[in-house]
Amino acid sequence: MAENTPKPAAGTAPAKPKPAAPGAAKPAAPKAARPGAAKPAAKPAAPRAAAPSGVYKKPPVDRPDPNPFKDSKRDAVAGWFQERFYVLNPIIDYLKHKEVPKHALSFWYYFGGLGLFFFVIQILTGLLLLQYYKPTETDAFASFLFIQGEVPFGWLLRQIHAWSANLMIMMLFIHMFSTFFMKSYRKPRELMWVSGFVLLLLSLGFGFTGYLLPWNELAFFATQVGTEVPKVAPGGAFLVEILRGGPEVGGETLTRMFSLHVVLLPGLVMLVLAAHLTLVQILGTSAPIGYKEAGLIKGYDKFFPTFLAKDGIGWLIGFALLIYLAVMFPWEIGVKANPLSPAPLGIKPEWYFWAQFQLLKDFKFEGGELLAIILFTIGGVVWLLVPFIDRQASEEKKSPIFTIFGILVLAFLLINTYRVYAEYSMLK
Ligand code: HEM
Numbered sequence: 001m002a003e004n005t006p007k008p009a010a011g012t013a014p015a016k017p018k019p020a021a022p023g024a025a026k027p028a029a030p031k032a033a034r035p036g037a038a039k040p041a042a043k044p045a046a047p048r049a050a051a052p053s054g055v056y057k058k059p060p061v062d063r064p065d066p067n068p069f070k071d072s073k074r075d076a077v078a079g080w081f082q083e084r085f086y087v088l089n090p091i092i093d094y095l096k097h098k099e100v101p102k103h104a105l106s107f108w109y110y111f112g113g114l115g116l117f118f119f120v121i122q123i124l125t126g127l128l129l130l131q132y133y134k135p136t137e138t139d140a141f142a143s144f145l146f147i148q149g150e151v152p153f154g155w156l157l158r159q160i161h162a163w164s165a166n167l168m169i170m171m172l173f174i175h176m177f178s179t180f181f182m183k184s185y186r187k188p189r190e191l192m193w194v195s196g197f198v199l200l201l202l203s204l205g206f207g208f209t210g211y212l213l214p215w216n217e218l219a220f221f222a223t224q225v226g227t228e229v230p231k232v233a234p235g236g237a238f239l240v241e242i243l244r245g246g247p248e249v250g251g252e253t254l255t256r257m258f259s260l261h262v263v264l265l266p267g268l269v270m271l272v273l274a275a276h277l278t279l280v281q282i283l284g285t286s287a288p289i290g291y292k293e294a295g296l297i298k299g300y301d302k303f304f305p306t307f308l309a310k311d312g313i314g315w316l317i318g319f320a321l322l323i324y325l326a327v328m329f330p331w332e333i334g335v336k337a338n339p340l341s342p343a344p345l346g347i348k349p350e351w352y353f354w355a356q357f358q359l360l361k362d363f364k365f366e367g368g369e370l371l372a373i374i375l376f377t378i379g380g381v382v383w384l385l386v387p388f389i390d391r392q393a394s395e396e397k398k399s400p401i402f403t404i405f406g407i408l409v410l411a412f413l414l415i416n417t418y419r420v421y422a423e424y425s426m427l428k
Pocket residue numbers: 119122123125126127129130133144158161162164165166168169203204206207210211212213214261262266331
């Protein structure tokens with residue numbers, strides 16, 4: 001009997017129960033009243049031949065058996081779920097066959113998973129911080145001090161949240177550039193690139209909005225500088241007011257940054273992330289152009305469970321690094337923000353905005369800031385559309401021009417970031 005299969009061995013998939021397809025194994029014959037059904041199944045199914053001639057009788061509908069599993073044994077957990085969610089069986093079967101190619105560059109496939117890992121850490125620690133954090137001008141810094149000094153392990157939570165934010169963004173940059181240089185964005189993975197790019201923007205938004213929350217001096221003035229930027233663009237003054245909740249950074253800004261940080265951004269990230277990860281599952285992992293033809297693929301790992309287990313090792317290493325950094329290199333607490341005091345020396349944003357920050361500093365001539373914003377926006381749009389512009393890669397042909405473009409973008413980011421680092425480390 002199909003439903004009554006012998007007990008499957010632990011770890012192996014239990015034999016698939018037959019879904020209640022119409023007309024499947026079980027004859028539809030005795031259509032017993034469905035439990036809970038309002039009316040008993042119309043009339044007992046009369047044999048078709050017995051219909052009096054001339055009177056049209058609808059043929060009986062062949063409904064699925066409401067419980068095709070009544071005789072099955074329910075002792076295997078996986079089997080129990082499979083009975084209830086059998087419509088998902090084709091998807092599970094599909095995922096079981098997913099494979100990840102092994103080659104010299106396989107190492108770079110771990111960074112997307114690491115970004116995901118640090119994001120999960122952010123959600124967990126963020127929710128715990130929320131139990132004590134108070135997002136008001138008067139209480140924010142005090143609650144932040146309370147978390148750091150009084151709450152049991154509060155200091156560790158805050159340090160983990162702050163370090164994991166940095167590690168997450170670092171992983172995303174590595175993930176983005178590695179997928180760029182492997183040309184993983186090429187057909188049919190364009191939307192993986194586009195959704196990934198949106199995720200990077202949202203994650204930068206997380207960093208920007210979170211930075212103000214401790215309400216210390218550095219965060220306050222950095223947010224003032226950061227929210228000032230759009231002002232030079234047409235309609236920018238309006239955007240600045242929206243961001244700040246008024247003409248200046250103040251309590252309203254804190255409320256806005258807080259709500260963006262803990263409500264809007266998490267919701268948006270979850271949506272886009274769901275799309276990104278679904279695409280990862282549907283389209284699978286790409287291999288660099290020409291690798292297969294040149295015999296450079298050394299084999300394949302099953303995604304479930306082999307690659308996932310390897311991902312897990314990466315997460316353990318990431319976690320160890322995170323705890324080490326959080327304990328050994330605590331982020332400073334600073335002093336409470338005072339909007340009336342003059343801006344102290346050395347105000348700068350988080351490191352992941354340094355390249356743009358430097359560009360704005362370099363373009364300090366008449367109209368320069370607007371030009372910098374325009375250049376950056378055009379650069380961002382081209383970067384977003386790369387999968388659609390790089391036709392060569394989509395035809396599985398090498399596209400060295402795009403590799404050079406990627407190297408230039410990376411060099412620009414690294415050099416400008418280093419310039420800010422060098423300049424500001426001298427101020428200390
Ligand atoms: C649902 C997810 C999240 C929640 C509920 C949350 C919540 C919070 C709260 C309550 C604070 C203020 C406490 C404090 O400053 O120590 C905070 C700070 C912060 N958050 Fe989040 N957060 C989340 C996700 C993220 C993500 C994904 C990132 C970055 C990519 C991030 C980056 C930051 C940063 C940089 C700070 C300031 C850290 C500091 O200097 O103390 N957060 N977050």
